[in-house]
Amino acid sequence: MTEQRGNTSAADIWADLPQAFRTTASGLGRDAWQDVYAGITPAEREWRAVRPFFMDRDHFEELGRVSDRLAHLVLLSCRRRARSAGELHDLLGGPVSGVSLLDRDAPLSEDLLAAGRPDVLYRDGIPLFVELNIGGALGATPEVDLIASRFHQAYSGAQGTDGVLLSTPPSPVKGRFDCIRSTLGAGDGDRVAIPVWEGHGAAGHAATQAAIEELALLCDGGRAAGLDTFAVPLDEVETDDAAVLHVAGRRIDAVLWLYVPSAQPDSPGMDALARASAAGTLRMHTPEATFLLTNKKTLGWLWEDLEHFEPQDAELIRRHVPRTRILAAHGPASDSLLADALGRQHELVLKPGGEYSGHGVVVGPAVTAEVWRRQLDRARADGGHVLQEYVEGDLAELDFVNTRNGEHRTAAVPYLLGPHLFDHRPCGMLVRHGVPDGAASVLSLSNGALLGSALLVERGRPAGIRS
Structure with a gap:
């Protein structure tokens, strides 16, 4: 995949855009931010970014292709271990109750990949997929759509400046309902x-x-x-x-x-x-079986199954999925993994397999040795956690406005990308990023991260902004 472009990561090529365009766009963004975020929850945030991410269109499409391929490889790993949704549920150690909508006899078919949204960090410009959220329980699609379209409208005065063309990603809202039409009839x-x-x-x-x-x-x-x-x-x-x-x-x-x-x-x-x-x-978008594929144990299976994949797929996993291992409750392998984790605290993240929205995630470098040991002991007793390579992600330099006093500030902040996929097609780009002076180790909206979006950039073509 595309890596570095000049001084910046392919995730956000703002710094590589011509100065004349950036000057004009910066002024327009500072004037428009209140209209951009009107009605976007949570409304009480102290800071707002006055621009979206700017992503090369080719990189956006490529990120979608890699996302979709990794989801397919997860499905293959699940099929190696289970023939039906019920067998997979039992193998993953899912809850005995609370799965009344699960069709246990349903096959693990390609239909389960109709919708998804990975969580992607970048390190040295390389996208790393720390989670693969497969299924339709994906929030913020209308907000992502709205932020992108409003910024796109705000930048109409910058159209054609030094040949920079902007477009919004395909609508994730439209993509979702097109998917409902095609998959549910x-x-x-x-x-x-x-x-x-x-x-x-x-x-x-x-x-x-x-x-x-x-x-x-x-x-x-x-x-x-x-x-x-x-x-x-x-x-x-x-x-x-x-x-x-x-x-x-x-x-x-x-x-x-x-x-x-x-x-x-x-x-x-x-x-x-x-x-x-x-x-x-x-007829439900999506069936409950899709949530089984999201379990983070499946990322561990990807690494266990490297020798079973085609060489190009194995390389895709090595390059774009941080090393993930399942922390079982018992056995010599579990003993060895626990000892390794205690010695490599600052290189690892502990995650519950079946949780979501950052719940229960313990970032090794962010806690004391005592807390790390205690959490590992609990995780091992539970048997449902994974240990994943810690990714110290790239930072993005963004301009912010303080919604309470009007202060403007530029800050380099961590970020997490999430391209929505419906019917295997990337639709919209969810961006979660930090704020000036922020210190959250998990970039979730419930943990103080800001919600943003991205515009797509094309250069060297006739002037004008494409819609």
Whole structure:
């Protein structure tokens, strides 16, 4: 893959763009940042970046191809070990309860790769895939779309400056609903429900309504794609005598599920979905089996299976996936791995296999030796963790504005990229990055990281900004 370009990583080529363009674009971004982030949650952030990332279009496409190939290799590793979703669930040590939507007899087919979004750090310009999130429970697609399109509009005054052409990545919102059409057979006018459960965020009816309101942009995107899309409290979902899903007496043709199913509490709404699943009437984007592929143990399997892959695929893993090993609960191999981990604390990250959003991640260089040992002991007893090579990622120099006092500051901050993939096609670019004086070791939105996006750059063609 593309690595360094001049002084900068292929993830963000801002520093390589002509000075005249950067001067004009900087002024436009500083004038427009409030409009760009209007309605983007969380709204109370102290800092906002006044520009997006600028990525070479070819690198964006290539990153998507590598993302998709690595997801395919994960599927192959799972198939070497299991014939069905149920066998894979048991092998991964998944929860006994809370998987009522899992079709245990479902084959591990290519259909499971319909949607995903990896987490990508860069080191010396080389993208490193620290997680492969496979499945449809992907947040922030409308926000990523909106930030990119608003910055693109703001930069209209910079169009053609020194031959720099800008475009937005393909819309992840449109990509998602195109994917729902193609994988679920949804057609014009079909009703697509997005269930929201009461425990999402703060408990209670008010929190559920707030979550529904936050999904308005996504629902608008679904309707623009010809699908009657709406968010609804989970417990308003029911089944009829034929186990067909309904809300308020009206049929639901498909379900867009944005949360990890096994994390949902028991409820009448979950019971209704389970009845539909058991009867074969549930069409859900994506099926619960996709979440099994996201388990970080599968990255360990990639490394275990190197000799089984074609040479070019094995090299792809070595180059772009940090070394990942499974910390089993028992056995000589586990003893050896634990001893190695104790001696190489500052080179490793401990991750629970089945968690998400940075939950439970312990970064070796960020904790004391005592904490590291204690966490390793707990992880080994659990048997569901992996140890991954620590990546000290590249930094991106961004301009920020303080939303409280108007101060402008330039700072080099860590970042994490996430190209959304729908139907194997990259759509949109989620960017999470740090803030001035920030010290978070895990770049998650819940841990203080900022949400951003990217614009695509093409140079040396006729002047103008492509839409």
